Amino acid sequence: MNFTHFNESGRAHMIEVSDKDDTKRIAIARGHIKMKKETVQKIREGLIKKGDVLSVAQVGGIMASKKTSDLIPMCHNILLTGSDIRFSIAEDEIQIESEVKTVGKTGVEMEALVAVAATALTIYDMCKAIDKDMIIGDIYLVKKTGGKSGEYIKEEER
Numbered sequence: 001m002n003f004t005h006f007n008e009s010g011r012a013h014m015i016e017v018s019d020k021d022d023t024k025r026i027a028i029a030r031g032h033i034k035m036k037k038e039t040v041q042k043i044r045e046g047l048i049k050k051g052d053v054l055s056v057a058q059v060g061g062i063m064a065s066k067k068t069s070d071l072i073p074m075c076h077n078i079l080l081t082g083s084d085i086r087f088s089i090a091e092d093e094i095q096i097e098s099e100v101k102t103v104g105k106t107g108v109e110m111e112a113l114v115a116v117a118a119t120a121l122t123i124y125d126m127c128k129a130i131d132k133d134m135i136i137g138d139i140y141l142v143k144k145t146g147g148k149s150g151e152y153i154k155e156e157e158r
Helices: 038-047 053-066 109-127
Strands: 024-034 081-090 094-103 135-145
Touching: 024 109, 038 081, 038 094, 038 109, 053 081, 053 094, 053 109, 081 109, 094 109, 109 135
Parallel strands: none
Antiparallel strands: 024 094, 024 135, 081 094
16 A cells, blocks of 8 residues: 555655646635533623633634644645634534635645634633633534545535
């Protein structure tokens, strides 16, 4: 079996993508952070002492998407053309969705996933003084477009 991220000597390397075509690429990922109802209410009312939780978390997620190659060993540095975070607030959780775009030789799935994780971690950091029981979970790729493999949509999302 040939592993793509190992060279002839069996050592890790970043794969060569210069021969790949530039295509428009989009990735959407989701996840959530469960918390006490009281914590959600304080976020809604702007009563968290550290500030506007969702605004800060949104910026944190966007920043993380731009730094993915610094966190994931074999990720290529990618010039992102867009990165956005959306929230859905429920009674005891906040659902997070990221959408990341580029035009390039490699996809942005990892950037979308990292954006969701960093957004959730930022929410945790901003609220941990009042709720250490928060649970971050179910981070997954919803959709990706572009590249040689084309479109992917998670089965449950179709």
